[in-house]
Every structure is written in C-alpha cells, then in structure tokens.
Amino acid sequence: MATSDFAAPSGLGPILAFIFALTTILAVSALGGVNPAWALSEFKPAQAQETENQPESEAPPLEGPLTGDDGGLPPPGPVIRDMPEAGPNAETDGEDPGTSEALVSVEVITDLTTLPEAVLRIRELMIEAAATGDPEQLRGLLGIGDQATQLALSDIDTDPVDYIRATSGDGQGLEILAILIDLLNTAVVRVDQGEPGEIYIWPYLAALPLDGLTPAQQVDLLRIVTAGDVEDMRAYGGYNFYRVGISPEGEWRFFMAGD
Numbered sequence: 402m403a404t405s406d407f408a409a410p411s412g413l414g415p416i417l418a419f420i421f422a423l424t425t426i427l428a429v430s431a432l433g434g435v436n437p438a439w440a441l442s443e444f445k446p447a448q449a450q451e452t453e454n455q456p457e458s459e460a461p462p463l464e465g466p467l468t469g470d471d472g473g474l475p476p477p478g479p480v481i482r483d484m485p486e487a488g489p490n491a492e493t494d495g496e497d498p499g500t501s502e503a504l505v506s507v508e509v510i511t512d513l514t515t516l517p518e519a520v521l522r523i524r525e526l527m528i529e530a531a532a533t534g535d536p537e538q539l540r541g542l543l544g545i546g547d548q549a550t551q552l553a554l555s556d557i558d559t560d561p562v563d564y565i566r567a568t569s570g571d572g573q574g575l576e577i578l579a580i581l582i583d584l585l586n587t588a589v590v591r592v593d594q595g596e597p598g599e600i601y602i603w604p605y606l607a608a609l610p611l612d613g614l615t616p617a618q619q620v621d622l623l624r625i626v627t628a629g630d631v632e633d634m635r636a637y638g639g640y641n642f643y644r645v646g647i648s649p650e651g652e653w654r655f656f657m658a659g660d
Contacts, residue, residue, distance in 0.1 A: 519651030
C-alpha cells in the first residue's frame, strides 16, 4: 500500500493535515512498509565477559620452609644475645654457683643506724673521701701490710690508689669512687654472725640468689648495674659486680669485683 493512498479528510486545517500525514507514515513503517526485516542469522549473541571464560586463578602452592628439623619454622633466636650455658653445678647441686658457702647464713640490715659504731664510722669516712673526687683521699682508709684492703681476686703489684685509677673507666678513678658511694648507700648483710670471719658486706644483693629477688630488690640492683649486666650475672650464676667488706672492728677488708 502506497503512502499516497491515505488522503487527509477534507475540511481539516493545515496543522491537523500534517499530523494526520505523519501518523499515516508511522503506521506504514510499523507494518513493514519502510524498514526491511532483519534476518535471524544477523543477530549474534552477546559475548560473555572474558572473566567468565577464564578459570579462576589459583594461589601458587606453598613451598616448605628451608630450615627447621620438623618441617616447621625455625625457632627464634634470643632477643638480646646468646647466653652461655649454666655451669655443671647448677643442675647437679641445685644451688646458685655464684653464691659462696660463706654467704649461706646472712642477715639483711636495712636500718644502718643499728650497725656497730666502728662500722658506721669507717663507712662515713669512705663516703666522704669518695665524694671529693680524689682517689688519694682513700689512702688513709686502706689497710696496709697483713690488714691491706683487698682490691682484686689476686694480689696486685702496684700502688692501691694507682690501681683504683687504672681500673676506673675514666682513667682517673672517678667511676670507682661513684661505685663505692652507690654500694655503701644500699642495705648491708651480716655474714657469719658470731664467727671469727664475721663481716658486713655491701650491697646486700651480693648474698642473695638473683632468681629470688623481689621487684623492689631488682630495682636496688638496677641502681648499681645495667639490665645487660643483670642478664650476664644470671648466666654466670650470681652477683659478680663490686662489693665492699668491713669487719665489726671497722677494718676495710675488701673492695673488688668478682665472686
């Protein structure tokens, strides 16, 4: 059917005639008179997304650890340092190898005013001399001859004041003087009370097992040494820093490091 076969009714205005003609054209197009029909073969299915055609990625297989006896991760190393093994006596005897037999029976004294007068006097003189910053001020307090103050585990072949200077970290003896004051300001232990070898020892920590210290006692220890020193002491088996010994008669018996 041609488009000209549809005539606009007479009597309509120009606008209505135009609308009528436009409607007629659209009706003819809907009936197949304008656009050709599409063939079925021309319609192609939409392609699926590439992700649907590809298999899901799989995580790579885990490789076994290169170390470790049981196939697991190797044990972590020490945080601070490799610590030496304890001595054989630590397992066989069950005692602190760093504690000598002479320190088995001790009495911790926190009130220093209860010490014998001779002990209090020599302690005060030692602190006053050390506070001057001059090691020479200790000479009159150091014993001589058979009563000489022991400054090392073995005999020394030099002047005792020169030895104090030489063993001090600063080379002038100031570090040793500071250590002496710190030690004498801690609590003290009385060892072998009533025995011929009775002696007062600073610090009191020298006579106590490190593993049994209370938190407050650990603070006292860290006022004297560093945390690294404490670790080394535990590996060694006991306190091995400087200590001071004074007899009940006021004799300065020793001032040395070691066990």
